[in-house]
Amino acid sequence: MYKILVINPGSTSTRLALYEEGIELFREKINHPKEELNVYKSVMEQCPLRKDAVINMLDKWKVPINELAAVAGRGGTLRPIKSGTYIVNQRMIEDCIRGVGGHHASNLGAVIASEIAAKAGIPAFVVDPPVVDELGELARITGLPEIKRKSRFHALNQKECAKAAANELGKSYQEARIIVVHLGSGISIGAHICGQVVDVNDCYDSEGPIMPERAGTLPAGDLVKMCYSGKFTLEEMQKKLTGKGGVYAYLGTSDMISVKGKVNLGDKAAKLLYDAMAYQVSKFVGALSTVLEGNVDCIAMTGGLAGDDDFIKMVSCRVDWIAPVKVYPGEMEMEALAKGVLEVLQGAVEAKIYCDDSIID
Numbered sequence: 001m002y003k004i005l006v007i008n009p010g011s012t013s014t015r016l017a018l019y020e021e022g023i024e025l026f027r028e029k030i031n032h033p034k035e036e037l038n039v040y041k042s043v044m045e046q047c048p049l050r051k052d053a054v055i056n057m058l059d060k061w062k063v064p065i066n067e068l069a070a071v072a073g074r075g076g077t078l079r080p081i082k083s084g085t086y087i088v089n090q091r092m093i094e095d096c097i098r099g100v101g102g103h104h105a106s107n108l109g110a111v112i113a114s115e116i117a118a119k120a121g122i123p124a125f126v127v128d129p130p131v132v133d134e135l136g137e138l139a140r141i142t143g144l145p146e147i148k149r150k151s152r153f154h155a156l157n158q159k160e161c162a163k164a165a166a167n168e169l170g171k172s173y174q175e176a177r178i179i180v181v182h183l184g185s186g187i188s189i190g191a192h193i194c195g196q197v198v199d200v201n202d203c204y205d206s207e208g209p210i211m212p213e214r215a216g217t218l219p220a221g222d223l224v225k226m227c228y229s230g231k232f233t234l235e236e237m238q239k240k241l242t243g244k245g246g247v248y249a250y251l252g253t254s255d256m257i258s259v260k261g262k263v264n265l266g267d268k269a270a271k272l273l274y275d276a277m278a279y280q281v282s283k284f285v286g287a288l289s290t291v292l293e294g295n296v297d298c299i300a301m302t303g304g305l306a307g308d309d310d311f312i313k314m315v316s317c318r319v320d321w322i323a324p325v326k327v328y329p330g331e332m333e334m335e336a337l338a339k340g341v342l343e344v345l346q347g348a349v350e351a352k353i354y355c356d357d358s359i360i361d
Contacts, residue, residue: 026063072124080133083134162180179292
């Protein structure tokens with residue numbers, strides 16, 4: 001019986017779950033107050049704190065680490081790679097620590113998983129990290145040869161959601177043509193064709209619709225003028241795009257539950273931002289429908305905001321003429337991590353190696 005510990009670090013929390021043969025035994029969300037995290041200069045410095053929290057939770061569950069068969073960590077912003085389950089190796093750990101694709105809490109996943117796995121003498125894995133790159137050649141082109149579009153999105157949840165939607169349609173993921181909309185603090189909208197995400201907005205670089213804490217795609221000319229105005233440092237501008245942009249920049253909060261509360265109380269500014277986000281999400285779904293040449297099996301909506309019926313209705317009324325809309329509130333990341341590792345342990349698929357052959361230039 002394979003017991004798999006799943007570790008999914010977020011910006012202010014670490015989610016944990018324990019699975020046995022695909023069945024969830026425990027799940028817990030460990031919250032890390034901002035005042036606790038603010039003493040660290042970087043995300044990676046939080047590693048000992050978060051690892052101790054994981055080990056304490058295993059003690060609470062009364063699960064010795066020698067009972068584990070493997071540890072799964074959420075993959076971080078690594079170099080671009082193909083979809084799949086990867087064994088955590090030294091090169092991956094070094095790239096997570098260096099932040100080769102950016103410094104993000106998800107980078108802690110592979111590092112913590114590896115350290116706990118090493119104590120138990122078992123393997124550690126990541127599954128479909130945010131840098132999964134299946135973009136078509138046309139999707140990479142921008143208006144400047146110096147800049148290529150990148151594939152950075154909620155690959156783990158998007159793919160699991162697409163598989164669930166395909167199953168509902170009576171198709172395999174490899175047969176389906178689906179647009180997946182992940183609605184969280186970041187919003188990613190992907191065109192899934194026959195098992196590959198051939199186009200998606202780079203939400204880690206604030207490309208796409210306005211988001212709770214990311215600015216989304218901005219008018220390039222005005223953005224350049226702002227950068228050279230002398231009013232902001234590079235770091236301040238980056239924070240304006242990701243972290244303090246989007247809904248936060250207008251309303252001072254990125255908590256969409258709080259924003260919805262303001263909307264319900266008649267706050268016109270909150271209502272305008274709420275409506276604008278739904279409008280822009282719909283617009284990007286429409287754009288991706290052209291990538292699928294109008295042949296779309298369904299539009300699948302997932303993420304925390306997918307639980308807001310009013311928001312989903314506002315998007316659906318604009319896009320349901322393209323294809324039926326299916327809604328999967330929350331996220332499926334924990335299940336997807338456990339499933340990807342279990343398939344490797346059972347020999348159904350082979351684990352991939354993070355190396356030059358798997359990295360996409």
